[in-house]
Amino acid sequence: MARxxxxxxxxGVGASGAGSREGRPSWAPPVLRGDRMAAGLRTLELxxxxxxxxxxxxxxxxxxxxxxSEPGEARPYQPxxxxxxxxxxxxxxxxxxxxxxxxxxxxxxTWIVADVSASLDFGTAACEKRDLVxxxxxxxxxxxxxxGNRVGALVSNGAETxxxxxxxxxxxARNLVRTIAEMPRAEEGTRGNLAELVxxxxxxxxxxxxxxxxxxxxxxxxWQRPLRGLSGRHDLIGVEVLDPRDVDLPExxxxxxxxxxxxxxxxxxxxxxxxxxxxxAAQQHRGEVARALRQAGAGHLxxxxxxxxxxxxxxxxxxxxxxWSGAAS
Numbered sequence: 088m089a090r091x092x093x094x095x096x097x098x099g100v101g102a103s104g105a106g107s108r109e110g111r112p113s114w115a116p117p118v119l120r121g122d123r124m125a126a127g128l129r130t131l132e133l134x135x136x137x138x139x140x141x142x143x144x145x146x147x148x149x150x151x152x153x154x155x156s157e158p159g160e161a162r163p164y165q166p167x168x169x170x171x172x173x174x175x176x177x178x179x180x181x182x183x184x185x186x187x188x189x190x191x192x193x194x195x196x197t198w199i200v201a202d203v204s205a206s207l208d209f210g211t212a213a214c215e216k217r218d219l220v221x222x223x224x225x226x227x228x229x230x231x232x233x234x235g236n237r238v239g240a241l242v243s244n245g246a247e248t249x250x251x252x253x254x255x256x257x258x259x260a261r262n263l264v265r266t267i268a269e270m271p272r273a274e275e276g277t278r279g280n281l282a283e284l285v286x287x288x289x290x291x292x293x294x295x296x297x298x299x300x301x302x303x304x305x306x307x308x309x310w311q312r313p314l315r316g317l318s319g320r321h322d323l324i325g326v327e328v329l330d331p332r333d334v335d336l337p338e339x340x341x342x343x344x345x346x347x348x349x350x351x352x353x354x355x356x357x358x359x360x361x362x363x364x365x366x367x368a369a370q371q372h373r374g375e376v377a378r379a380l381r382q383a384g385a386g387h388l389x390x391x392x393x394x395x396x397x398x399x400x401x402x403x404x405x406x407x408x409x410x411w412s413g414a415a416s
Contacts, residue, residue: 115213202302204279212393
């Protein structure tokens with residue numbers, strides 16, 4: 088789980104720029120830094136709107152899949168009704184069993200927790216992991232915005248945390264994505280704290296809504312407990328961003344492994360045994376992350392720097408819609 092000095096790295100060691108689209112896959116995110124930031128964000132918005140538009144039409148009645156939580160009219164009880172919705176006051180008054188209908192809240196409030204700590208400033212394929220955080224935020228804002236819905240964000244690089252209030256409108260969505268993209272890079276040795284960041288979203292308690300946590304989830308899984316607390320009130324999605332070098336070492340002989348969040352470095356020889364042990368440890372950690380997200384009740388979307396992130400998002404959303412439909416039926 089570290090940077091490498093892979094000679095075959097097309098972006099360079101801990102690349103700070105992804106270059107232009109020349110020589111890169113057509114699905115690669117646009118350049119989102121330097122003097123190309125504004126053009127890259129416009130291109131990203133067009134790509135997201137073009138490939139994701141209409142994907143969630145008719146996905147649910149209101150805030151989250153289900154009948155809603157706002158109290159509505161009372162009506163006589165019918166066989167098959169949920170007895171937990173019994174209105175005992177009306178039942179006592181009329182001497183006839185009644186249940187209280189609920190009204191679906193059609194205004195969704197979405198919060199994005201964006202981790203852009205030092206471990207995200209790295210990429211050896213089509214882009215940096217940091218770019219995928221921005222792309223994920225753009226996709227979430229596009230898929231959830233509209234119809235009076237609001238979206239906000241908590242963005243942290245480990246040294247600084249920025250809160251973007253939840254508001255509606257396309258201009259606000261553009262500003263939110265730009266805020267994440269322009270978040271300053273943390274100095275090497277600055278540790279991120281995802282658990283604390285998630286906890287900030289839990290307090291003060293917010294109206295029931297959707298929470299999306301975007302990170303590479305490297306390091307200790309100390310974020311599981313606050314994530315469970317968050318899922319008790321919100322529909323929850325964890326977006327895990329990965330680079331091939333997070334899970335596999337290259338066969339290049341001597342390499343320097345570095346932890347960008349502590350600054351520690353170690354020179355090793357990438358022998359077959361070491362690469363096998365590294366891959367096994369990485370696979371074990373990925374399994375622990377998936378299990379922790381599942382136990383927290385979160386959906387799990389994996390985006391990789393060497394894969395079409397929009398296609399992966401579409402597959403995730405379509406599968407999620409099928410799950411919603413199955414639950415509703």
